[in-house]
Amino acid sequence: MDQINNIEIHLEKYFDRLWPICRSIVSPGYRESLDILSEIVPFERLEFPTGKKVLDWTVPEEWDCRDAYFIDSQGVRHADFKVNNLHILNFSAPFRGKVNFEEMQKHLYSLPHLPDAVPYITSYYEKRWGFCISENERKNLPQGDFEVFIDSVHRHGKLVAGEAVLKGQTKQEILLSSYLCHPSLANNELSGPLVLAFLYDALKKKAQRKFTYRFVVVPETIGSIAYLSKRGEHLRRNVV
Secondary structure, eight states: OHHHHHHHHHHHHHHHHHTTOOOOSSSHHHHHHHHHHTTTSOOEEEEEETTOEETTEEOOOEEEEEEEEEEOTTSOEESOTTTOGGGBOBTOOOEEEEEOHHHHHTTEEOOTTSTTOOOOOBOTTSOOOOEEOOHHHHHTOOSSOEEEEEEEEEEOOEEEEEEEEEOOSSSOEEEEEEEOOOSSOIIIIIHHHHHHHHHHHHHTTOSOOSSEEEEEEEOTTHHHHHHHHHHHHHHHHHBO
């Protein structure tokens, strides 16, 4: 029981460090998060620069958001990125300017069936700007103009995959993979890479392992495709 409680304490500490980081598929936040997980798992980094063809996909630019919000006609600030990083459309283009009520509505995302929830929306492969807010907040926005501020940048960068291998008595492999590209989400994000990291920590302590274990952390979709472009044939031959 003490060992279980100790694991829970360490999990919670890592969760608290990773939770507030704004991650995306190619971003400084992703690399920062992988650095934190590397305190548990000695990941080798596989890097794929912006523009590189990986199978029939292309690695996109890196995205970094520093601040974002909009102010209504009554001076009230909404969708403050520094309060909740889900408010910004992930991979949003930068924008600064004044828009009217009708135009603002075209750049807002909400969930009518979950009126208090802030959705997580991405735009990895289409340049557009936008915000995610609750349906209730959206319904209460006043008529008039809105001042919009999105301080984000797209630039040449690199997609990074993390890989670690625990060798066993046989070359036959068990592959464990998770992604690490969503910002402040738990069930659909941090649960995967944290369990993967702590499973690595448990398996490395075993004196003998029949199988070889390969642990992989990547951004969703494009990260898996990039990793397969590098390791696909090896996995085909060895994964059981």
